[in-house]
Amino acid sequence: MKKEKCPMCKQSSSAKFEPFCSEKCANKDLGNWLTGKYYIPGEKVNDEMINENPEIIDIIKKDKLDF
Ligand SMILES: [Zn+2]
Numbered sequence: 700m701k702k703e704k705c706p707m708c709k710q711s712s713s714a715k716f717e718p719f720c721s722e723k724c725a726n727k728d729l730g731n732w733l734t735g736k737y738y739i740p741g742e743k744v745n746d747e748m749i750n751e752n753p754e755i756i757d758i759i760k761k762d763k764l765d766f
Contacts, residue, residue: 729754 703712705720707727712718719725729752 726754 707724710720716725
């Protein structure tokens with residue numbers, strides 16, 4: 700079995716948060732996604748995304764992002 704590394708910080712990933720090492724890195728990735736790194740042009744965060752990923756709300760509040 701190959702050892703995955705966290706794509707955010709390159710440390711060994713944790714089984715709980717894979718492929719990330721920690722919740723912090725997983726959230727950071729989601730935050731990047733929301734703020735545009737993985738943003739699909741023309742699409743916005745919508746209710747469906749929020750229903751599927753309720754933690755988006757917390758991240759948006761924390762980072763003071765607006766839709
Ligand atoms: Zn990490």
